[in-house]
Amino acid sequence: MIAEIGLGLLWFAAALSVMQLGLGIMILRDRESASASAFAATLRPIAVIQGVMVALSFLCLIQIFWVTDLSVKLVATNSHSLKPWLYKLAGAWGNHEGSMLLWVTVMAVSGALVAMLERRISQAMMIATLAAQAFVSIGFYAFLLLSSNPFERLVPTPPEGAGLNPLLQDPGLAFHPPTLYFGYVGLSIAFSFAVGALVTREVGPTFARAMRPWVLGAWIFLTLGITAGSYWAYYELGWGGWWFWDPVENASLMPWLAATALLHSVTVLANRGALKAWTVMLAVVAFSMSMVGTFLVRSGVLTSVHAFAVDPERGSFILVLLAIYIGGALALFGLRASTVQEGAKFQFLSREAALVANNLLLMGILAIVLMGTLYPLVTEASGTKVSIGPPYFNPASAIFFIPMVLIMAVGPMLRWRKSDKAQLTAAAAAPLLAGAVALLLVVIFGSGAGILPTLGLALAATLAVASVMPLFRSKTNRASLPIWGMVVAHLGVAVTMAGMASESAFTKETLVASAPGESHQVADWTITLLAVEPVAGRNWTALEARLSAQRGEGEAIELAPQARMFSSPPTNTSEAALLTRWDGQLYAVLGERAPDGRWQLRLWWKPFVPLIWYGGIMIGFGGLLALIGRLFQLRRTRPIRKVEQASEPTGQTVPA
Amino acid sequence: MIQAKHQRLVLILSAVGIILVAVFLAGYALREQASYFYTPSELAGAGVGPDQAIRLGGMVQQGSIQTAADGITVNFIVGDGKATIPVTYTGITPDLFVEGSGVVAEGRLAADGLSFVADNLLAKHDENYMPVELEGLDKEAIAASTAAGAVRE
Numbered sequence: 001m002i003a004e005i006g007l008g009l010l011w012f013a014a015a016l017s018v019m020q021l022g023l024g025i026m027i028l029r030d031r032e033s034a035s036a037s038a039f040a041a042t043l044r045p046i047a048v049i050q051g052v053m054v055a056l057s058f059l060c061l062i063q064i065f066w067v068t069d070l071s072v073k074l075v076a077t078n079s080h081s082l083k084p085w086l087y088k089l090a091g092a093w094g095n096h097e098g099s100m101l102l103w104v105t106v107m108a109v110s111g112a113l114v115a116m117l118e119r120r121i122s123q124a125m126m127i128a129t130l131a132a133q134a135f136v137s138i139g140f141y142a143f144l145l146l147s148s149n150p151f152e153r154l155v156p157t158p159p160e161g162a163g164l165n166p167l168l169q170d171p172g173l174a175f176h177p178p179t180l181y182f183g184y185v186g187l188s189i190a191f192s193f194a195v196g197a198l199v200t201r202e203v204g205p206t207f208a209r210a211m212r213p214w215v216l217g218a219w220i221f222l223t224l225g226i227t228a229g230s231y232w233a234y235y236e237l238g239w240g241g242w243w244f245w246d247p248v249e250n251a252s253l254m255p256w257l258a259a260t261a262l263l264h265s266v267t268v269l270a271n272r273g274a275l276k277a278w279t280v281m282l283a284v285v286a287f288s289m290s291m292v293g294t295f296l297v298r299s300g301v302l303t304s305v306h307a308f309a310v311d312p313e314r315g316s317f318i319l320v321l322l323a324i325y326i327g328g329a330l331a332l333f334g335l336r337a338s339t340v341q342e343g344a345k346f347q348f349l350s351r352e353a354a355l356v357a358n359n360l361l362l363m364g365i366l367a368i369v370l371m372g373t374l375y376p377l378v379t380e381a382s383g384t385k386v387s388i389g390p391p392y393f394n395p396a397s398a399i400f401f402i403p404m405v406l407i408m409a410v411g412p413m414l415r416w417r418k419s420d421k422a423q424l425t426a427a428a429a430a431p432l433l434a435g436a437v438a439l440l441l442v443v444i445f446g447s448g449a450g451i452l453p454t455l456g457l458a459l460a461a462t463l464a465v466a467s468v469m470p471l472f473r474s475k476t477n478r479a480s481l482p483i484w485g486m487v488v489a490h491l492g493v494a495v496t497m498a499g500m501a502s503e504s505a506f507t508k509e510t511l512v513a514s515a516p517g518e519s520h521q522v523a524d525w526t527i528t529l530l531a532v533e534p535v536a537g538r539n540w541t542a543l544e545a546r547l548s549a550q551r552g553e554g555e556a557i558e559l560a561p562q563a564r565m566f567s568s569p570p571t572n573t574s575e576a577a578l579l580t581r582w583d584g585q586l587y588a589v590l591g592e593r594a595p596d597g598r599w600q601l602r603l604w605w606k607p608f609v610p611l612i613w614y615g616g617i618m619i620g621f622g623g624l625l626a627l628i629g630r631l632f633q634l635r636r637t638r639p640i641r642k643v644e645q646a647s648e649p650t651g652q653t654v655p656a
Numbered sequence: 657m658i659q660a661k662h663q664r665l666v667l668i669l670s671a672v673g674i675i676l677v678a679v680f681l682a683g684y685a686l687r688e689q690a691s692y693f694y695t696p697s698e699l700a701g702a703g704v705g706p707d708q709a710i711r712l713g714g715m716v717q718q719g720s721i722q723t724a725a726d727g728i729t730v731n732f733i734v735g736d737g738k739a740t741i742p743v744t745y746t747g748i749t750p751d752l753f754v755e756g757s758g759v760v761a762e763g764r765l766a767a768d769g770l771s772f773v774a775d776n777l778l779a780k781h782d783e784n785y786m787p788v789e790l791e792g793l794d795k796e797a798i799a800a801s802t803a804a805g806a807v808r809e
């Protein structure tokens with residue numbers, strides 16, 4: 001019964017979104033009429049009810065998974081009665097249909113929040129935004145209801161479910177897809193705001209301030225999602241790598257790059273009234289990248305170690321949605337871009353200019369990643385199969401990334417609108433000195449580090465020092481929460497870079513076949529294989545190696561990497577053993593048994609590798625600080641800073 | 657001071673410039689760095705040099721996996737039903753790397769051009785996953801050399 005209720009609620013919500021779009025268009029066409037203003041008041045409630053309906057529908061799906069109702073096809077193919085409860089719960093979104101329902105749910109709930117909370121933008125723009133939001137939702141409702149119904153029954157009911165892919169049975173991964181989806185969907189709200197602003201011709205600071213929290217929120221979730229995904233790949237796949245330039249990874253990186261650019265340009269627009277058309281375009285690009293990412297992951301057109309849902313029909317469905325939304329938004333942008341007001345002026349040497357340069361370089365990286373990800377698809381159409389990996393991505397993206405880090409270092413120290421050279425020189429001295437010292441140290445002591453890792457360490461030092469400098473500036477710019485956010489986030493980038501560079505430059509590896517009792521060296525660690533024994537878990541059995549790790553004369557610590565076997569579905573996974581120390585991580589993997597009875601062991605010492613993920617968390621936390629700061633600014637009833645153009649339709653008037 | 661109108665023009669031109677640079681750079685690097693996918697029979701006539709990074713895909717021949725004396729080097733034969741090539745790999749083989757199953761080996765031809773040295777092996781993740789690159793293989797040949805049920809589409 002619950003499945004039918006869930007499906008009914010979903011249809012109801014879909015109908016509401018059609019209504020939301022239809023009413024919105026009607027009102028906008030004839031804004032002055034009496035009926036329009038009467039209907040206008042109904043649009044916010046419709047959006048709110050739509051959000052509630054979908055949320056209830058999603059709760060129905062969770063309930064079905066919770067009780068393992070095997071008469072529902074989705075449960076039977078993705079769950080199992082013996083699965084731990086966390087994965088029963090996560091099973092609701094750990095598959096194609098469920099994750100699409102989650103997508104629609106987050107989207108509708110976000111729309112409801114916009115309708116309830118947003119009070120700054122004009123009524124016309126609110127209506128246009130909600131209509132745009134409904135327009136995007138309809139496509140996804142159609143996708144769910146017509147080709148991916150999560151509530152479909154299965155007759156006859158099987159005695160047991162097929163289980164969840166064991167690689168996904170990991171606490172980190174249980175919450176990984178929702179995290180990324182919050183990011184993707186947050187960008188869809190930014191997209192709707194941009195469409196709303198274009199339709200009503202109100203591209204200005206008010207629009208930017210309304211859109212900013214959504215961009216920030218989306219960006220925080222994407223940052224954390226990418227960080228968590230990278231750590232998952234690092235410890236779960238047992239390959240010891242933290243980034244593979246896998247198409248599925250790129251699918252989340254591309255929207256992040258676009259959202260990062262958008263985040264910076266929306267700040268310029270909100271604070272200075274400049275970069276209007278550019279910001280709108282970035283909002284379109286950012287959401288397009290979410291859609292491209294979804295298409296790549298969902299369509300099964302890619303070769304990927306973690307692609308799933310191989311189904312050409314669904315792929316073409318998303319491709320059509322992609323064409324409609326992106327094509328439509330770009331067409332609207334083309335029609336209206338020329339009517340967007342000129343932005344405020346700024347000089348070549350100014351904070352605005354630095355942000356523009358940063359934006360352009362981010363777009364450069366995005367272009368590199370996008371081309372590298374799509375190229376195999378293009379050549380495949382002509383019959384040639386290729387794969388694109390780190391030898392392409394690393395140097396090509398570094399060409400844009402390195403100047404970007406330098407601009408990132410000086411940008412925050414420049415003044416809005418106009419700076420002078422003396423100020424720039426004074427600001428750049430300390431960071432450049434730090435970078436030079438780091439470079440010297442690496443060249444002297446870090447023998448054999450490649451060019452990119454060496455540069456990376458030097459740049460990380462430069463950026464780290466530069467990042468904290470805004471905290472020590474004159475009292476006219478005392479550090480508000482958003483400033484703190486920027487400092488923490490930029491410092492996080494430096495920390496991540498340092499971790500990546502250190503790992504690629506200084507990792508030590510030992511690969512051996514070992515008999516019990518034998519010892520092996522990796523860096524300054526001595527690892528002894530004590531024994532290999534069978535162990536059993538709730539829904540798996542495993543071979544577990546007991547290793548003793550000793551550093552110099554230090555205390556011996558026991559490590560236990562496992563090779564796990566799951567019976568449903570029949571899969572093997574490798575559970576690496578990790579030992580974290582302040583200066584790095586010891587990483588041990590148990591391999592196969594050689595015919596002569598020895599066991600394969602792969603041992604790594606990875607200096608400072610956890611910095612990669614600590615930095616990622618810092619970046620996300622910086623975003624959170626900024627978001628909290630912005631939301632507090634909302635609550636405060638202080639007059640809006642007078643920087644708007646005289647021609648702003650929202651009414652604030654001041655010379656730039 | 658630059659006029660606002662000029663400023664917008666400069667912005668648009670720099671955006672176009674950066675994207676063009678990125679595209680050209682990417683295009684050039686892609687030609688150099690793309691590693692091509694071959695099956696053993698395609699590889700035989702492809703004229704690939706020993707320095708070129710390629711991906712080799714096919715089925716691991718029954719009875720061909722042999723572990724060398726060091727315990728960590730495996731030798732096996734990859735075939736596509738028409739041709740075969742011996743492969744050497746040093747390291748821990750992926751889960752589900754078994755005889756009769758699909759595999760994609762990343763690496764390059766040995767100096768003699770007759771065998772393949774793999775840096776990395778990609779096998780099926782579970783019974784539902786198959787490297788997409790292997791889909792075009794001769795299904796009958798695969799079926800003949802594979803345990804029943806191990807390969808699904």
